[in-house]
Amino acid sequence: GAVVSQHPSRVICKSGTSVKIECRSLDFQATTMFWYRQFPKKSLMLMATSNEGSKATYEQGVEKDKFLINHASLTLSTLTVTSAHPEDSSFYICSVTSVDTQYFGPGTRLTVL
Amino acid sequence: QKEVEQNSGPLSVPEGAIASLNCTYSDRGSQSFFWYRQYSGKSPELIMFIYSNGDKEDGRFTAQLNKASQYVSLLIRDSQPSDSATYLCAVGGEGTSYGKLTFGQGTILTVHP
Numbered sequence: 001g002a003v004v005s006q007h008p009s010r011v012i013c014k015s016g017t018s019v020k021i022e023c024r025s026l027d028f029q030a031t032t033m034f035w036y037r038q039f040p041k042k043s044l045m046l047m048a049t050s051n052e053g054s055k056a057t058y059e060q061g062v063e064k065d066k067f068l069i070n071h072a073s074l075t076l077s078t079l080t081v082t083s084a085h086p087e088d089s090s091f092y093i094c095s096v097t098s099v100d101t102q103y104f105g106p107g108t109r110l111t112v113l
Numbered sequence: 114q115k116e117v118e119q120n121s122g123p124l125s126v127p128e129g130a131i132a133s134l135n136c137t138y139s140d141r142g143s144q145s146f147f148w149y150r151q152y153s154g155k156s157p158e159l160i161m162f163i164y165s166n167g168d169k170e171d172g173r174f175t176a177q178l179n180k181a182s183q184y185v186s187l188l189i190r191d192s193q194p195s196d197s198a199t200y201l202c203a204v205g206g207e208g209t210s211y212g213k214l215t216f217g218q219g220t221i222l223t224v225h226p
Binding site (some may be wrong): 032034042043044045047049062079093095097101102105106107109 | 147149154155156157158159162201203205212213214215216217218219
């Protein structure tokens, strides 16, 4: 069964609005979750590390004020894309570490009009 | 900058043949190595992970790791049309970098009947 869930699976929004994406660890508690982004026909790129109870750490080039991450519990991390623009349209995927490997959520496809 | 390179595709093999996928990485400190399969529009799904030099077999899949050469490969025996997908090689670090994966660009595999 699924280890990680994401909601919503697909969202379409107008430019300038904010969108919240949820990532849930279903089978275990996760102090750390990761957020990736995948543009069409490109590979996955790590955006940030979500840390339960503390600030997220962002990869170089990722705007922390634009991509707000909240990891309020051991099973839930949220990514909010603020003031979304068409160039933010992408496939957003979270992942969770379990013992010795990484599991990815099903992804959220964001389309900004 | 950490880099992961995969052999350029697309790779096409007949059903029943062995498909060989290759990957090299630049960071000698890398400790964990993963192969994911991604179908179009879907999130990556884990095929195998390997941490130690040598071979690791799981059913029709064999991962090979050579840290001295900074090389990791995936062999798929008895390839099936359902194996047609994009295969992603991912490399992770250790400690706090364990869950932060760097992905290759992916190799598109087509298995034709």
